[in-house]
Amino acid sequence: MATFTTPTKHDRPVGTRFAEPRPRHHAVLARGSWRRVTRRIVCGLACALTVSSLLMPSISLAAEWVDVGGTQYNAGSAAGDDAGTWSWDGADDMKLNGYDGGAIQAEGKLNVSYSGNNTVTNENGRGILVMDGNTENAELNIQGDASSTLNVTSSSDAIMSNGDINIDGAGTVNATSTERDAIDAKGDLTIKGSGNINATGDSDGIRADGNITIDNSGTVTAKATEDQGIDAKENLTIKGGGTVEASSIEDVAIWAGGNIDISGGSQVKANSKEDYAVKAIGGLTVTNASLNAHGVGYGVYAYKGITLDHATVTVRAAAERDDVSALFTDEDDIVIKNGSIVDAFAEGEFSTAISTRNYNPNEAGGHIYISDSVVKAIARYAEIGGDGPACYSGDQDGEITPERRGVNIGIFAQTSEGIMPATISIVRSTVTAEGDTAAIFALAMSADGKAIGTIEIEGASILTPEGGKVIDYRHKEELSDGTVYEAGQTIGTGDAVIDSPYDDAVAKRAVIAPSEETKPEDSKPDSKPEGTKTTKTVATATVGAKTVGKLAATGDTSSAAIVATALAGAAAIAAGAVASHKRS
Template sequence: MNGSHFAKQTQRERTCSLVHGSWKRAGARLACVGACALMVGQLLLPSVALAADWINVGGTQYNGGVAVGDEAGTWSWNGADDMQLNGYNGGGISAEGNLNIGVTNTNTVTADAGQSAIEVSGGNLSITGDGTLNATGQTDVITAAGNGITGGDVTVDGATVNVTATGTDANGEECENAEAITAFGGDVTIKNGATVDVKAGRAAGSGDGYYGYVTGIYATNGAPGEDGEFAWEHDGQSNKGGRVSIGSGSTVTVKAESTLESQGIVSRVNNGAARVEIAGDSLVTAIADASNGMWGAVGIEAAGMGNDATADIIIDGKNTFVTAIASASKDRYSKDTYGLHTSSGSAVEGGSIQIKNGSVVAEGNDGAIVADNYTTANGPAGMIVIGEGGKVVLPVNGVVRDYQKLGARPMALGNRFEYADFWGQTIGEPGEGVLRADRDADKIAKVAHIAFDGGAMPTPDPAPTPKPQPGGEGSTGTTGAPSRASAQTGSAVNVKLAAVKASVTASKTTTSALAATGDSAALTVAAMGIAGATVAAAGIAAARRREE
């Protein structure tokens, strides 16, 4: 960063720490139920607003307590936690403590090699206003880091933010990750009609060996520790943070491309509950391309780390459209390429993908939509829950099926692995029994679409809706041994939709082509075309049923 790096963690440590390392795809699918009690305790603590101690603008540092700005009026800081940009075009901005950036007109922030475009340490970062912010850097382009107790949140509220992560290493070493928006020990929140466009990828020819992880939007409860090392807990308790929330009519487009591993939108939490929540009639498109990659790709993922972990993806809102597409090389080492994916590691809760309303299109080489739970015991399976009125439009006659994958994950940082099964659910062909990822791959849907038949907007609950429990009323899974029964809320569309399938295929092809060109506006339109085609299919099916 221009000026001071994080005092407790250097750029090199951030881009090369194990939270970004190869072990996470080799089995890191892991987060904790007990964090709920911890989070409640933290919410009872008094809230302390930490104004920035200093800021650094384009390489010059200014101490807090005194208002400063440039003569042209392109930037100003009130000496506390408020900064305004109005036509700024210059180097990176960093701060120690909370920083609220208001944007007016078009602003461009370009980071020097090895530095972030906008970086906050020990506080929260908020970007607001009716203007546009363009930010470019190598990795962690827009980022905040807390200490696990306070700080670390990144919020985009109403503004237009375009982020490009080029993905090269400033130190000349093989650590060429590219992460665009990152929150360490905090959450990423995009709300109030914000427009966020993210492109992340590495320079051609870079990323030899086990480096080259590319992520568009990334939140984790990992945070810099006092010893300078990355840590996921403090005083024996889990850090806060690690969730992604997109809502209130926001538009988010993410394209992540790598020759190793690519991820669009990710929540990753150690010993806490990972969650990605998309609601409020938002439009979200996440494309992860690792077609030449060694590992794999995921469009949208919530994943835990640890031996007691849960993860959830929740999609809601009548006019919410979500497209998650992941592609990877056929010769990749890891067979973990999914459109939508949750992975837990708990003997208590299996985690879930809950599609309550809206439209969801997903594609992945190994499964369009997969929710799994890793456990050595006979713990609950991960679940796919489709709200009332929801239908599996594609594949035709597709249903929620129980799912099993044989696998391994690290027991701890290092080379020790434990072996057990991932139990969960996926979208697949009708049938009995459990679909195994290895022998039943052809029965698992690689392209799926969930749509709702004109259902009204769900009435908001006065309190958070309890997570569906396996074996309970209306559940889609059971506790206990491998004889897990499948069920789906809603019915599949039992009509032939060859013409619509062709339309969706054409739309998908257009989306992939536009992603390669970086045309974000057209990319969004194409994504809507995919959803629109399949929503039309649902309408055709409903009309035919009425005629019958």
């Protein structure tokens, strides 16, 4: 029997050239074969899918099941109670009308519309919870009419979705959690319409792992005990012309991991009893809106700049600790423009009312631009009923002993290694600045003394102090790691270059106004805001305060060094990296 085998190149006779197809031909054959096989598979799958679609009933993606008061109902069949207080169409939509019962849960997407007065209660878990399903991600949509109310009370999160939450309509939603968050979205949270939202949580009031958008003409109130009133892991946008009130007892009232943008006539109030009122890891922008913030340590702290555009902003900050700032940013600039009205007050050992700084090479920060606006900035050491603390005190023998008492500056810009030196620019604006140390100060620190902080005034005049002008400050400090030069400007009197922020020539109160305005009476108004937390009174010696200028004028370098070091200490207000958020 003859046997046929396929020869290989190892079997070929010696001297015989074994012709093989070119590699390109292999590729062409492979591609051609693959195309033919693929066409057969695709055609087969298409036919199978067509047949199955004809045989199977049509089902839209929706809630896969709902659980009402402990009883589960599966998709595809409508459900409800005999009294008509709740009904579910077996897909997306649930209606509540006078419901008063236990928790509501679902997997997938759930639209809840409510009429009348409704109450959801769960003393051992969540009130309304939507989770991811097998075929659809979690999404919770809540809507009610103007005369309707939805009350949700629970021990854990009152209203929660593993995905997005959208609350719309003109109704009122009251969400209360005794142990966790009132409203918690693992995706984005959007509040629209004209209704009122009241969220009270032991942890957060309102929070989202994504963005929070409040586009509402009603009132949104968020209260927290342990964490934030409003907590956005990404950006927070408030618009729509409504009122937003956020508060926290132990933490920040309003917190955002990105930017905070307030606009459209919205009115925002933020109050914290033990921490910042507003904190943004990004920037803060207020446009055609108002912001009223009261905090401890900081009123408003935005890392990436503050822009106030035709805004009305009132900020208060006080603390017994040694650093306080009402309006502060440290990685970008502060811009106040287009008819904004700003009132900032800070009280503490080292305090600034409006302040920006920069310590990083080739980054923005350390510049304040005020144009066509009205600004009031006041920084106090403590409420002592006088002109502020003495920075020198008398000992038992009557000798004058240099002793740092604090640094308090109304408007303060400071740079070190920044893109450009510190600048405070005031254009066609009315500015009233007060500080127990200085009213306005621009300071640049460098290793060679070439960087100089500047104050620029355009279209306005210095009305107070009498004969006031921009004067120069220079100081050289020898430190263990090298020499630091401080150079800048402040508002004061005289022609001499000062080397101490406590020099008598430095103005503790400055009034700047557009040139055509009438000079106001030089009377000191009651600058203590109502309800501001006060620190303990510090006893000081008036004789020391009168001696400061004399010591500096005599060129006593040891005394000048002490007070200049105090200024450097104030420049380090709020130092520290961004702390990791409590709830990652």
